[in-house]
Amino acid sequence: MNINANPFAGRIDALPDEEFALLERAVATRACREKVGLGTFDEAASEYRSSPPCPSCGESPSKDGKTAAGHQRFRCPSCGERYSSFTGTIFEDSKKDLPTWADFIELMCWNVPIEGIAEICGLNHKTAYEWRHRVFATVDGYQDRIVLRDRIWIDETYINDTDLTHGYGEARKRGLSKQKLCIAVAIDVHKNPVAVVCGHGKPSTKRMKDGLLSHLKEGSVVVHDMEKAHRGLVKAAKCTDEAYKADVKDPVYLECMAMANNLCSWIKRYLWRFTGMDPANLQSYLNWYVYLFRVNQARDKWPRLERVVRHLMMADATYRTS
Ligand SMILES: [Zn+2]
Numbered sequence: 001m002n003i004n005a006n007p008f009a010g011r012i013d014a015l016p017d018e019e020f021a022l023l024e025r026a027v028a029t030r031a032c033r034e035k036v037g038l039g040t041f042d043e044a045a046s047e048y049r050s051s052p053p054c055p056s057c058g059e060s061p062s063k064d065g066k067t068a069a070g071h072q073r074f075r076c077p078s079c080g081e082r083y084s085s086f087t088g089t090i091f092e093d094s095k096k097d098l099p100t101w102a103d104f105i106e107l108m109c110w111n112v113p114i115e116g117i118a119e120i121c122g123l124n125h126k127t128a129y130e131w132r133h134r135v136f137a138t139v140d141g142y143q144d145r146i147v148l149r150d151r152i153w154i155d156e157t158y159i160n161d162t163d164l165t166h167g168y169g170e171a172r173k174r175g176l177s178k179q180k181l182c183i184a185v186a187i188d189v190h191k192n193p194v195a196v197v198c199g200h201g202k203p204s205t206k207r208m209k210d211g212l213l214s215h216l217k218e219g220s221v222v223v224h225d226m227e228k229a230h231r232g233l234v235k236a237a238k239c240t241d242e243a244y245k246a247d248v249k250d251p252v253y254l255e256c257m258a259m260a261n262n263l264c265s266w267i268k269r270y271l272w273r274f275t276g277m278d279p280a281n282l283q284s285y286l287n288w289y290v291y292l293f294r295v296n297q298a299r300d301k302w303p304r305l306e307r308v309v310r311h312l313m314m315a316d317a318t319y320r321t322s
Pocket of ligand 1: 054055056057058059076077078079080081
């Protein structure tokens, strides 16, 4: 016998399809447990959702038998609502197992286009698309809490609505036309980013304020490229100015604006992957980008996938198909 031969090979080859499918799921469950610390939704429920508050009124629940699928069921003592561990989360009603979800989430962390994710996870396109929106729902409003401080760079970047829906590389008009979507970006010296959709065309002071004002801590220094709308924003935020004339041939400008410029080009590169997206969803994509940006920064201390899975387990977010 070849000492390198896999001792399981023969037995696995001989398995009937049905048994092989079971074996595959058992292997996936164990691999998932080793990767994210949880192999099944039941394990996840006892780890993170052993006593989930009532989705209707927020009361603490009492246990109420098991669901048909064998999961813990709860009943609210105050309003009588019956629910199970993952009611009100993105996993509600999902018939797929945790390893499938973990693969899906991992691929989303690599920003793999949805067609690829569907193929690899064995999901139909509609399900994969819906899952992605469920995940996006958990980072809805995520940026609202981000306040940049001390030294902050701000800028805008523009993309054509038509680039999003039809794809890059197609012939398109040059210049800053009205149809271009504006994304206001900001990043501080602590590498906290913000990216918000800011209407069409060059933004007014009002639009800049709508987009960024709540994200700037009073007393910070805001570095920008002398755009008039920026000055109004900086004043309203009670920050101080440090402006540089936009000139890509000027090394001082480039150095000073490098933080914001880098963020703009990372965001563009990120969005290029999602050709065919509905521009109405652009803010969701940006929220996910900013969320991952922060997760990636801490990935040495806190493994990325484990952290994202935990976030999704804990997040109350229901995506409703309209
Ligand atoms: Zn209740």
